[in-house]
Amino acid sequence: MSHTAHIRSHRKPRRSASRVAMRAGVAGGVLGTLAVAGTSTSSANAAEPVTQTLELPTLTSDLAAQVAQSAEATEQAAANYRLGAxxxxxxxxxxxxxxxxxxxxxxxxxxxxxxxxxxxxxxxxxxxxxxxxxxxxxxxRPTLTASASTGGTSTSVSASTGSAAAVISFAKAQVGKAYVLGASGPSAYDCSGLTQAAFKQVGISLPRVSQNQSTAGTQVSLSNLQPGDILYWGGAGSAYHVGIYVGNGMFVGAQNPSTGVVERPLSYDPPSGAVRVL
Known part of the structure; x- marks a missing residue:
């Protein structure tokens, strides 16, 4: 006996040929089965319709911003349209x-x-x-050809007839009577009381006071006076004294308490204006 006979060999034991053949057969059978199954599967797949699924692109932040911007533009356009309308x-x-x-x-x-x-x-x-x-x-009132000079003012002289003659006749008849404020005759007068009484003789009713008598008729120029015109001192509508022009540059008036009713030339106290009621 060899001195190494009791030591097992470190090599693996050889497999038997029959065992290898058996394993090869099993493997072949498995492969064959898989091949047949694969063929069957391929045939089944060929018979069924192929359905393809398309995936939509994911809505990224850039695409969302573009959509929002487009919506804002559309809204702005609509607002502009409304504003225009x-x-x-x-x-x-x-x-x-x-x-x-x-x-x-x-x-x-x-x-x-x-x-x-x-x-x-x-x-x-x-x-x-x-x-x-x-x-x-x-x-x-026929105009005479003569004229009288009254303090540098040429005044035509007319023959007093009709109503003017009656007014003048009454006024001259009162010369010498007293001046009493507020009196209207027959024994005393103030200035407007005398003119009112004189024109009453011909059916003309004058206002009582000087202010109103100075606007009772048509305003006339002092250079174009006619007998019977009412003379006034002060402004038209604010006169403080009145008298009656009797022709030939003369007037009759109830002047004041010291003189009473007098006949004087216009130069004695030149009037401011005149009105014509006849």
């Missing part, structure tokens, strides 16, 4: 109102024109009437 409506309303205002202004202007025309016509009629009345009074 409102402006157009406002312009239309303004034009309509302007047209109405223009029509109203034309209507008012036409009314004002008619009113002014009526006033002008009325004034012209009054002027013609006043001229006719003056012409009528002048016809009753």
């Amino acid at each position: 409102e402006r157009d409506a406002a312009a239309a309303n303004a034009a309509k109102q302007a047209k109405a205002d223009l029509a109203d202004a034309k209507k008012k202007a036409e009314a004002a024109r008619k009113k002014a025309e009526a006033a002008r016509k009325k004034a012209a009629d009054a002027a013609r009437k006043a001229a006719a009345e003056r012409a009528s009074r002048t016809a009753e």
Whole structure:
């Protein structure tokens, strides 16, 4: 016996050929089964329709920003459209109102024109009437060719007839009577009381006070006086004294308590103006 006979060999024991063949057969059978199964699967897959699934792109932050921007632009466009429509409506309303205002202004202007025309016509009629009345009074008073100088003012001298003669006759008849404030005859007068009483003789009712008598008739120039005109001292409507022009540069008036009713030349106390009521 070898001195190493009791030591096992470190090599693995050889596999038997039959065992290897058996394992090869099993492996072949498995592979064959897999091949058949694969063939069957391929056939089944070939028979079924192929369905393909498409994936939509993911909504990234950039794409979301673009969508938001587009929506904002659309909203802004809509707002601009509304604003334009409102402006157009406002312009239309303004034009309509302007047209109405223009029509109203034309209507008012036409009314004002008619009113002014009526006033002008009325004034012209009054002027013609006043001229006719003056012409009528002048016809009753034939003008003499003589003239009198009164303190540098040339005053025409007229023959007093009709109503003027009656007024003058009454006024001269009162010369020498007393002056009493507020008196209107028959024994005493103040200035306006005398003129009122004189014109009452011919049916003319004068206001009581000097201020009103100074505007009771037509204003006349002192250079164109006629007998029977009322003279006044002070302003028209604010006169403080009145008298009666009796012709030939003379007047009769109730002057003051010291003189009473007197007949004086115009130069004695030149009047401020005169009115004609006859």
